[in-house]
Each structure stands twice: as structure tokens, then as C-alpha cells.
Amino acid sequence: MDSKKVNTVKVHKIENLKLEAGGMRPDLPTFRADEVSKHDTNGSFWVTYKHGVYDITKFLPSHPGGEQILNAGGLSVEPFWNVYGNHKTEEVFELLETFRIGNLHDDDVVDHSDEELWAKEPARDARLLVRTRRPFNAETPPQHQIAHFDTPNELFFVRQHMPVPELEASSHKLRISIEQGGRSTSRDFSLEDLDKFPQSQLSAALMCAGNRRSEMNKEVKPAKGVGWSGGAVSNALWSGVYLRDVLLHCGVDVDDVEGKHVIFQGSDVDATGANFSTSIPLAQALAADARVLLATRMNGRALPPDHGRPLRAVVPGAPAVRSVKWLEAVTVSERESPSHWHQKDYRSFNASVDWASADFAGAPPVYGMPVTSAVCEPQNGARAPVRGGRVLVRGYAYSGGGAKVVRVDVSPDGGRTWLAARPTHAAGDSPGRHYAWTLWACEVPVQPGQDEMEVWVKATDSNMNTQPERFAHIWNIRGILGNAYHKVTFKLQH
Numbered sequence: 001m002d003s004k005k006v007n008t009v010k011v012h013k014i015e016n017l018k019l020e021a022g023g024m025r026p027d028l029p030t031f032r033a034d035e036v037s038k039h040d041t042n043g044s045f046w047v048t049y050k051h052g053v054y055d056i057t058k059f060l061p062s063h064p065g066g067e068q069i070l071n072a073g074g075l076s077v078e079p080f081w082n083v084y085g086n087h088k089t090e091e092v093f094e095l096l097e098t099f100r101i102g103n104l105h106d107d108d109v110v111d112h113s114d115e116e117l118w119a120k121e122p123a124r125d126a127r128l129l130v131r132t133r134r135p136f137n138a139e140t141p142p143q144h145q146i147a148h149f150d151t152p153n154e155l156f157f158v159r160q161h162m163p164v165p166e167l168e169a170s171s172h173k174l175r176i177s178i179e180q181g182g183r184s185t186s187r188d189f190s191l192e193d194l195d196k197f198p199q200s201q202l203s204a205a206l207m208c209a210g211n212r213r214s215e216m217n218k219e220v221k222p223a224k225g226v227g228w229s230g231g232a233v234s235n236a237l238w239s240g241v242y243l244r245d246v247l248l249h250c251g252v253d254v255d256d257v258e259g260k261h262v263i264f265q266g267s268d269v270d271a272t273g274a275n276f277s278t279s280i281p282l283a284q285a286l287a288a289d290a291r292v293l294l295a296t297r298m299n300g301r302a303l304p305p306d307h308g309r310p311l312r313a314v315v316p317g318a319p320a321v322r323s324v325k326w327l328e329a330v331t332v333s334e335r336e337s338p339s340h341w342h343q344k345d346y347r348s349f350n351a352s353v354d355w356a357s358a359d360f361a362g363a364p365p366v367y368g369m370p371v372t373s374a375v376c377e378p379q380n381g382a383r384a385p386v387r388g389g390r391v392l393v394r395g396y397a398y399s400g401g402g403a404k405v406v407r408v409d410v411s412p413d414g415g416r417t418w419l420a421a422r423p424t425h426a427a428g429d430s431p432g433r434h435y436a437w438t439l440w441a442c443e444v445p446v447q448p449g450q451d452e453m454e455v456w457v458k459a460t461d462s463n464m465n466t467q468p469e470r471f472a473h474i475w476n477i478r479g480i481l482g483n484a485y486h487k488v489t490f491k492l493q494h
């Protein structure tokens with residue numbers, strides 16, 4: 001058989017997903033591991049997966065995870081993908097096979113089983129809407145979002161980048177470091193030490209910056225990230241102490257904040273041993289109204305393992321990524337967090353920037369959230385009961401940066417007319433220091449004989465900012481901050 005023909009057959013098979021990723025390709029040459037390992041630079045970059053050898057040099061600049069991939073140069077990507085389980089999709093395996101150049105010698109294929117890594121994951125409520133299992137990412141179901149102002153802990157959405165670390169409250173230490181002029185001073189605090197600061201409670205929603213990404217993907221074009229619907233937001237009553245109090249106690253100067261940052265580090269680690277980390281501006285950490293909390297309790301109970309047991313930062317009004325879980329270190333620094341989660345994600349880009357043109361270092365990090373809202377019931381495609389000529393529409397609204405939702409508007413006719421929704425549950429905090437979500441309801445009139453309805457919702461916050469109508473102009477490569485009007489269509493049951 002001539003080799004060209006074999007190739008054609010194989011490529012055809014890949015398209016039909018008949019070739020298992022990393023399976024043998026008898027038509028291609030065999031390489032030893034030491035040969036593969038030489039190709040670990042930008043100029044020639046090879047990786048392996050099971051039996052597959054791939055030359056991904058051309059792919060490097062467009063890797064959504066940025067330079068993180070460089071750690072896998074000349075090696076198997078499997079241990080990395082065990083941690084970043086979002087790679088294990090047909091789409092990624094298919095893409096990988098397009099870079100296939102050969103087979104790894106039988107003797108060099110290593111079993112990178114990931115079972116041990118994930119053996120200690122906590123038990124989870126079966127009602128959560130799971131988007132990915134490893135790492136675990138799951139949404140609060142919409143009917144449960146509106147059923148409680150404070151989302152029950154077991155139904156609070158979960159967003160992990162890595163396996164959940166197991167930490168002991170009794171021995172946990174938070175290291176607070178202050179870097180100044182090339183010097184660093186540190187102090188360790190046990191949870192008991194932290195308890196000596198004034199205790200506070202804060203009602204705050206956490207919203208993943210990627211909430212509603214799936215609508216953006218559908219309306220415009222696919223962006224990289226977890227395919228969240230509207231369930232990557234939940235609300236809780238957090239208890240703990242204010243970060244501001246602890247930093248002031250450590251001698252941080254409130255009048256010397258310009259250009260400084262507070263770096264939060266979690267105990268969870270990636271495949272290279274790097275801890276999860278991100279940062280916020282020091283000014284935000286010290287502003288009394290910013291209400292940044294070191295939280296040990298959630299809705300009156302100890303933090304569950306999925307939500308950061310025994311200690312997490314709660315940076316209300318910011319994208320939830322800044323609310324670092326399993327918090328083990330806080331560093332006041334002249335620099336932002338150098339981690340790739342901070343440098344290569346949660347930054348703001350315009351709709352025309354693509355992966356090739358993205359300048360991450362020059363793009364503003366996202367420290368606040370825009371106003372948004374969503375319908376939770378009726379859900380898209382559902383049947384909704386009509387009572388007294390009206391259909392009950394319910395949902396949530398939220399705004400970042402301490403702004404309070406002051407209005408929610410609902411249109412039953414594509415924006416020609418608008419009804420005012422009524423808030424059913426809201427927090428009493430003043431605008432400027434308001435961080436909870438608002439639940440709302442609206443009885444929408446139904447025309448006689450009408451059997452279907454498309455409803456639009458938009459919210460306005462205390463800064464008088466409101467939502468854009470469509471995703472087209474706010475699409476971005478990371479698929480974050482998708483706050484266009486929420487539009488749902490449902491059947492009417494008379």
C-alpha cells in the first residue's frame with residue numbers, strides 16, 4: 001500500500017473520531033523519548049500523548065492557556081491535562097491529532113493515570129449542573145437561584161481550576177507578607193489569631209466572569225472557557241474579618257497605595273507545582289466600602305471544601321476569580337500576581353482582538369463587574385402556565401463594584417414595550433457598598449391565543465449603567481463579562 005493512501009484513510013478516520021487519541025499510527029515513524037525531549041523550545045516544540053508524538057510549534061502562539069504550555073516541551077501533556085481536565089474533549093483531541101508526526105516507542109510510553117490526584121474530591125450535590133468533572137465546575141440550577149436569597153451551600157456554583165486541596169482548620173496558617181523596596185516582612189496568622197479581629201458579615205454574590213459565556217458563544221462565535229449558562233452566580237452570607245483590618249494591623253500604609261497590589265495565593269497547585277494566585281489593587285483591599293473579607297463561614301456554617309475550607313478571600317463586586325479559596329498567603333507587592341491565571345486570563349479585550357493579536361500584558365485586568373440580569377423561570381424552551389392572563393417571569397440581577405440594582409425591565413415584544421419587574425428579595429446595603437444580588441419577578445400579560453413568548457430582561461444599577469442589547473459588540477476571546485440582555489423563549493400553557 002502506498003503511504004499517501006494510508007494517510008488519507010487515517011485522516012478520514014480521525015474526522016469520524018474512530019482513531020483513539022494517542023493511538024498507534026503504523027504509517028508514521030517511531031521516536032524515542034530522548035529524541036522527543038530535545039524539541040522543547042519555541043523553535044521546535046514537540047509533545048506526546050500516550051503513543052502519539054506531535055509537533056505543535058505552530059500552535060504555541062494560539063494556546064488559550066498561554067505560556068503554561070511551555071512546561072510540557074518535549075514531554076507528555078497527560079499529567080498537565082489530568083490537572084487541566086478541560087483539555088479532555090473530542091475537539092482538543094481532534095486538534096492534537098492534526099499535529100501528529102509519529103509514535104512514541106512502546107518502552108517510553110508511561111502510564112499517567114490520574115486517579116490518585118482526584119481521589120479526595122468532596123462529595124457533591126447531584127442537583128448541581130455539572131459542566132466539567134475534573135476539575136469540577138458546576139452551576140446552581142436556575143430554579144434554585146430564585147428559590148433562596150442566600151443560595152444553600154450545597155447548591156452554590158463551583159469553579160475549580162485544579163483538584164480540591166485538603167486542609168486542616170486547626171493547623172492552617174495565613175502568611176501575610178509586605179514587600180517594600182526589595183525587602184519583605186512576613187507574619188503568620190492561625191485562624192484563632194484572625195478571630196481576634198472584629199467579626200463581620202457580608203451578603204455578597206459571587207459571579208464567575210465567564211457567567212453566560214454559552215450565550216455569547218451561540219450568538220457570536222465560540223470563546224475559550226467553561227460553557228457556562230447563567231448559573232455561575234450564587235449569593236451567600238459570608239462571615240469573617242476584614243482584610244483591611246488585618247493589613248492595617250500589619251503596618252500597611254493607607255496613604256501609600258498607588259501602583260501597589262495585594263496578591264492572594266491558594267493552596268491548590270497545578271501540574272508544575274504552581275499555586276493558584278491572582279491579585280487586586282491595594283487601594284481596593286484597603287477601601288472600607290470595598291468590604292474585602294477573609295471568610296471562614298458561609299451561610300452560618302464552616303466553609304465547605306469546594307468553597308475554600310478553611311479560609312477564603314471574598315472580594316465582593318469583583319469577578320469571583322479574585323475571591324481566592326484555600327487562602328494561604330496574602331502579599332502586598334509592587335507587582336500584580338505573576339501567575340498565568342492573573343496574567344493570561346480575566347483581562348478585558350475588544351471584540352476584534354483574536355488570540356494572535358492579544359496583548360495580555362497591555363490589557364486591563366478585570367477588577368469589577370458590569371450590571372447584568374437573567375431570567376431563571378420560565379427556562380428557555382419550557383412550558384409556562386398562564387394564570388389570569390399573565391405569565392410569571394422570575395430571575396436575578398446583579399452589578400459589580402458595590403453598585404446596587406435599581407431597576408429591572410422586562411419586554412414581552414422584542415423591546416417595543418417594557419414592564420417594570422418588582423424586586424422580591426434584595427439586601428439593605430447602600431449603593432457604593434452593596435454586593436448582594438437582587439431577585440425579581442414580573443407578571444407579564446399574555447395576548448389571547450398567544451402560544452409562545454420571547455421575553456427580554458435588562459437591569460440598571462445605581463451608577464445608571466445598563467446592559468447592552470446584544471453580545472456582538474462585547475464578545476471577547478475569553479468569553480467573559482457577557483452581560484447582554486437575557487432573551488428566553490417559552491411555550492404558554494393556557
Ligand SMILES: Nc1nc2c(c(=O)[nH]1)N[C@H]1C(S)=C(S)[C@@H](COP(=O)(O)O)O[C@H]1N2
Binds near residue numbers: 208209326
Ligand atoms: N484557590 C482557588 N481559588 C479560586 C479558584 C480556584 O480555582 N482556586 N477559582 C476562582 C474562580 S474563577 C471562581 S469563579 C470562584 C468560584 O468560587 P466558588 O467555587 O466558591 O463558587 O473561585 C475563585 N477562587
Ligand SMILES: [Mo]
Binds near residue numbers: 207210321
Ligand atoms: Mo471564574
